[in-house]
Amino acid sequence: MPLLVVGSIAFDSVQTPFAVREDVLGGAAVYFSYAASFYTSVRLVGVVGEDWPEAYTDMLQRRGIDTSGLHVVPGGKTFRWRGKYLPNMNDRETLEVHLNVFGEFSPTLPESYRRCPYVFLANGSPVLQLKVLDQMTDPQLAVADTMDLWIREEHDALLELLRRLDGLVLNDAEAKLLTNEENLVESGYKVLELGPQFVVIKKGEHGAMFFSEEETYVLPAFPTRRVVDPTGAGDTFAGGMMGAIAEEQAFDPATLKRALAHGILMASFTVEDFSLDRLREIEREQLDERMQRFQKMLAF
Ligand code: AMP
Numbered sequence: 001m002p003l004l005v006v007g008s009i010a011f012d013s014v015q016t017p018f019a020v021r022e023d024v025l026g027g028a029a030v031y032f033s034y035a036a037s038f039y040t041s042v043r044l045v046g047v048v049g050e051d052w053p054e055a056y057t058d059m060l061q062r063r064g065i066d067t068s069g070l071h072v073v074p075g076g077k078t079f080r081w082r083g084k085y086l087p088n089m090n091d092r093e094t095l096e097v098h099l100n101v102f103g104e105f106s107p108t109l110p111e112s113y114r115r116c117p118y119v120f121l122a123n124g125s126p127v128l129q130l131k132v133l134d135q136m137t138d139p140q141l142a143v144a145d146t147m148d149l150w151i152r153e154e155h156d157a158l159l160e161l162l163r164r165l166d167g168l169v170l171n172d173a174e175a176k177l178l179t180n181e182e183n184l185v186e187s188g189y190k191v192l193e194l195g196p197q198f199v200v201i202k203k204g205e206h207g208a209m210f211f212s213e214e215e216t217y218v219l220p221a222f223p224t225r226r227v228v229d230p231t232g233a234g235d236t237f238a239g240g241m242m243g244a245i246a247e248e249q250a251f252d253p254a255t256l257k258r259a260l261a262h263g264i265l266m267a268s269f270t271v272e273d274f275s276l277d278r279l280r281e282i283e284r285e286q287l288d289e290r291m292q293r294f295q296k297m298l299a300f
Contacts, residue, residue, distance in 0.1 A: 001247075003242055005029050005045065007032060007122025009078065010028075013080070014082075019229075026081065026231060032236065033239065034060070034065075035239025038284050040243050042063075043065075045113065047073060047076075047105040048079075048101065049076035049100060049101050066112075080097075082097075097149075115138075117140040118140065120143050126150050126154050129161055130164075142166050143242060148174055152177075163195040166198070167197065168200070169238050171202045172184055175188065175201045184201060188209060189211060205227075208264060210256070224268045229271065233271050240287075261291065269282055
């Protein structure tokens, strides 16, 4: 089943304690689409400037990603983000954000996108996320991501969005900020009270927590020794999770738990190199093989 995603498309500059990369391909929607394309067909909604190389569009299309919702703004500049990781390789500092064409992005969805049953509103302004949701005809499952910037600066729009979502994915610090609650478990329940049927709290190297009315659980991260660049881990987690849901065409509790595991494994590959470099090296087979090891690891 097709899966629609809207979000940032970026050139990222990333500094880790060990290496630096300038202007590499990134953005929440790019990471998400690539990860989800291991499982299902993806319809991408995003915006880029004149500086966007056509070769990137070709690369996404070769993954079966529909780019008819990709807007190229003549004379415009693509979104740019610069970040620096602390020595623990988990916490990061945003050094620069240039929204550029993403700042004024107000998409009109192609007709073929509007009936997409699965929707992911990747990191971006909740005003933009709502605009996209408004154009969808009765999606079966609408899930979003958010971040501190929007929690602080577009709080009311975010609360409106939450009332209309089926699921929310966010990290631990964001969940605490959104709910004003230091206890993470309590925070998960408080997010549920804001509207969504389920909430996934990402905890970086410590995995992810799931909350719904029926159940709460934690899945650990897959232990990988090679952590080169964590950028995109959260977005590819969501891509793996939503991709698996779209592939199985279900979101009952057991499917959701499996989908979370797919997200965790996708993220574990992403962090093994910069940008999409590691994901571009692997095939579905390697994901499946890591899934078997993950299941074995968790059986006792
Ligand atoms: P993640 O590491 O999964 O949390 O996401 C990193 C990606 O988010 C990078 O590729 C950035 O380009 C993108 N990003 C950073 N800040 C923003 C923002 N304010 N809005 C949308 N995307 C962003």
